[in-house]
Amino acid sequence: MVKALVFDVQGTATDFHSTVCDEARRVDAGRHPSVDWAEVVRRWRGGYFAALEDAQRRARGWVSVHSVYRAALDTVLDERGIGLSAAERDELTLAWRRLRPWPDAVPGLTRLKTRYTLATLSNADVSAVIAVSKGAGLPWDAVFAAEMAGVFKPDPRSYAMVATYLGLEPVEIMMVASHKYDIRAAGRLGFRTAFVARPMEFGAGGDADVTYSTEFDLNASDFLDLADQLGC
Amino acid sequence: MVKALVFDVQGTATDFHSTVCDEARRVDAGRHPSVDWAEVVRRWRGGYFAALEDAQRRARGWVSVHSVYRAALDTVLDERGIGLSAAERDELTLAWRRLRPWPDAVPGLTRLKTRYTLATLSNADVSAVIAVSKGAGLPWDAVFAAEMAGVFKPDPRSYAMVATYLGLEPVEIMMVASHKYDIRAAGRLGFRTAFVARPMEFGAGGDADVTYSTEFDLNASDFLDLADQLGC
Numbered sequence: 435m436v437k438a439l440v441f442d443v444q445g446t447a448t449d450f451h452s453t454v455c456d457e458a459r460r461v462d463a464g465r466h467p468s469v470d471w472a473e474v475v476r477r478w479r480g481g482y483f484a485a486l487e488d489a490q491r492r493a494r495g496w497v498s499v500h501s502v503y504r505a506a507l508d509t510v511l512d513e514r515g516i517g518l519s520a521a522e523r524d525e526l527t528l529a530w531r532r533l534r535p536w537p538d539a540v541p542g543l544t545r546l547k548t549r550y551t552l553a554t555l556s557n558a559d560v561s562a563v564i565a566v567s568k569g570a571g572l573p574w575d576a577v578f579a580a581e582m583a584g585v586f587k588p589d590p591r592s593y594a595m596v597a598t599y600l601g602l603e604p605v606e607i608m609m610v611a612s613h614k615y616d617i618r619a620a621g622r623l624g625f626r627t628a629f630v631a632r633p634m635e636f637g638a639g640g641d642a643d644v645t646y647s648t649e650f651d652l653n654a655s656d657f658l659d660l661a662d663q664l665g666c
Numbered sequence: 667m668v669k670a671l672v673f674d675v676q677g678t679a680t681d682f683h684s685t686v687c688d689e690a691r692r693v694d695a696g697r698h699p700s701v702d703w704a705e706v707v708r709r710w711r712g713g714y715f716a717a718l719e720d721a722q723r724r725a726r727g728w729v730s731v732h733s734v735y736r737a738a739l740d741t742v743l744d745e746r747g748i749g750l751s752a753a754e755r756d757e758l759t760l761a762w763r764r765l766r767p768w769p770d771a772v773p774g775l776t777r778l779k780t781r782y783t784l785a786t787l788s789n790a791d792v793s794a795v796i797a798v799s800k801g802a803g804l805p806w807d808a809v810f811a812a813e814m815a816g817v818f819k820p821d822p823r824s825y826a827m828v829a830t831y832l833g834l835e836p837v838e839i840m841m842v843a844s845h846k847y848d849i850r851a852a853g854r855l856g857f858r859t860a861f862v863a864r865p866m867e868f869g870a871g872g873d874a875d876v877t878y879s880t881e882f883d884l885n886a887s888d889f890l891d892l893a894d895q896l897g898c
Contacts, residue, residue, distance in 0.1 A: 551796060561833030564783060564808050576796050576809045581831070599813070601793030 436626055436664075438551040438600050440578070442587075442611035443563055446630055447543075447554075447572060447657075448533035451475060451637045457529035461522050472637045474510055479636070481506030486557060486586050496584050499559045503527050531562045535570040536632070542657020543573050545666040551575045555596050555609070557586045576600075588619030597623075608651065610660065614643060617650060628652040628660060668858055668896075670783040670832050672810070674819075674843035675795055678862055679775075679786075679804060679889075680765035683707060683869045689761035693754050704869045706742055711868070713738030718789060718818050728816050731791045735759050763794045767802040768864070774889020775805050777898040783807045787828050787841070789818045808832075820851030829855075840883065842892065846875060849882060860884040860892060 444450050451472070458471045485502045504527045511518055518526065543552055553576040556563045560579045567574055576599070580586045583595040597604050604624030611617045612632040621627045628651060631644035646653035654660040676682050683704070690703045717734045736759045743750055750758065775784055785808040788795045792811045799806055808831070812818045815827040829836050836856030843849045844864040853859045860883060863876035878885035886892040 551800060553796075559833065560808070560831040564785075564832070568783060568807050575800050576792070577807070582814060599792040600796070601791065 435606060436550065436608045437602055437606045438553060439546060439608050439610055439628075439664075440553050440555045440596055440600075440620075440625075441574075442609075442613060442616050443554050443556040443566060443572075444530075444533065444558055445632060445635045446610065446612045447535060447539045448566060448570060449536050449634065450479070450530065450533050451635060451640065453532060453534045454478070454526075454529045455637065457526055457532070461518065461526045462516075466516055469514070469516060472639060474514065474516070476636050476640060477510045477513075478503070478506055481509050490586055490589065496581065499557060499562065499581075500527065500530070503530055530558065531565040532569055533566045535572060536656065538656035538658045540571050540573070542661050545661040546657070546664065547573055547575070549664070549666050551600065553578050553596065553600065555587065555592060556580065588615055590619065590623055593620045593623050593625060597625075612642070614647070621650075626651045628654060630654050630656065630660060667838060668782065668840045669834055669838045670785060671778060671840050671842055671860075672785050672787050672828055672832075672852075672857075673806075674841075674845060674848050675786050675788040675798060675804075676762075676765065676790055677864060677867045678842065678844040679767060679771045680798060680802060681768050681866065682711070682762065682765050683867060683872065685764060685766045686710070686758075686761045687869065689758055689764070693750065693758045694748075698748055701746070701748060704871060706746065706748070708868050708872060709742045709745075710735070710738055713741050722818055722821065728813065731789060731794065731813075732759065732762070735762055762790065763797040764801055765798045767804060768888065770888035770890045772803050772805070774893050777893040778889070778896065779805055779807070781896070781898050783832065785810050785828065785832065787819065787824060788812065820847050822851065822855055825852045825855050825857060829857075844874070846879070853882075858883045860886060862886045862888065862892060 441447050454475045455471050482503055485506055489497050507523055507527055552574050554563055554574055555578050557580045560581050563577050563579050578596050580592045583592040585591050608626035608628050609617045609620035610628040610630060612630050612635060617627040617629060633642055633644045635642040652663055673679050686707045687703050714735055717738055721729050739755055739759055784806050786795055786806055787810050789812045792813050795809050795811050810828050812824045815824040817823050840858035840860050841849045841852035842860040842862060844862050844867060849859040849861060865874055865876045867874040884895055
């Protein structure tokens with residue numbers, strides 16, 4: 435029945451927390467030894483989410499996610515009085531284009547690709563999804579992003595766009611994410627749903643929701659488990 | 667300077683003529699021994715082009731390329747009194763989703779991928795480009811199609827869309843095609859241009875334009891030659 439799997443990228447396929455923390459420490463180069471960079475990155479990601487929600491509420495048209503991250507970084511650094519130059523902030527924002535894959539991502543996707551069409555649906559800019567995927571070696575058959583629909587997930591138009599471009603009915607597509615709001619939104623349109631637990635999504639001190647639920651068609655511990663459950 | 671290569675698919679990366687001819691003979695199963703299937707396929711492709719131009723002139727909104735091929739097949743078969751059933755015509759139209767790559771395509775793209783972002787810009791439906799690419803093993807970093815812009819090549823909006831999604835300036839992108847109208851249109855927007863000669867695009871009796879021209883940044887005999895010239 436399911437012919438295509440559509441994946442969230444930031445958090446589900448890639449470990450943004452450790453990547454961005456490492457980049458922050460590299461750019462800071464030890465000048466702010468008392469800063470808890472893990473907490474800064476969690477706040478940064480939180481600011482990004484709030485800005486996306488705000489953009490959606492105001493329906494102001496498209497905003498590049500790169501610019502959203504850049505502005506949210508200013509807020510979090512300025513709140514904490516962390517002095518990084520504009521060039522350093524630009525450089526650090528590029529970390530979101532260099533995200534490392536979770537260790538199971540490439541081997542899991544490689545197995546899943548033998549039987550399914552694999553695509554992304556990310557809120558990140560198309561160019562960022564391409565950069566992350568190329569850098570990480572994520573073997574998608576197609577890259578789709580909210581930018582192509584002009585609205586962010588969980589707007590139903592973003593999922594509907596994917597069904598149109600895949601030429602499939604929603605029931606033939608499984609949305610895979612570590613964020614329940616994402617797969618719930620796809621499920622409301624008739625997509626199949628797979629929840630993947632990513633306990634380290636926000637780092638060791640984070641509070642990632644990893645609770646399996648029968649409301650989803652599948653619950654998996656990682657992409658290898660997903661491949662097992664889908665018979666790949 | 668160039669960071670991404672954008673490829674036409676039907677004819678440039680894939681050998682539609684031999685694939686569709688073979689499928690026509692398979693579906694016909696010898697019932698019409700006097701039919702020149704190569705000529706039928708050339709007329710079919712011609713009917714598809716005429717229909718795209720017509721759609722563009724009338725600006726009637728999006729038409730799926732699958733439906734364009736299906737209607738153009740009716741015309742060419744009915745003109746010649748070739749009796750295939752509706753189911754057989756549906757089956758034969760699917761041949762355009764199963765196109766074989768030119769022998770140099772996968773090895774050439776694999777070399778080019780080490781240095782460049784590789785994407786498509788096809789007039790075929792997104793779902794068809796995905797099906798062809800997955801079947802042929804074409805290792806794109808991203809699949810773009812005219813469907814995503816809502817206008818067919820050579821409409822400048824289709825090339826502009828690709829530049830936006832790649833996050834690059836036109837001069838950082840090279841359009842690669844065996845059709846001069848396609849790379850000329852991209853060139854008018856500031857893209858770099860590469861012409862690839864495909865002498866067998868319309869089969870042994872076809873009249874493919876394979877003349878190199880200094881109006882393009884590169885002229886190549888196939889994707890391996892393109893990789894050589896681009897230092898990959």
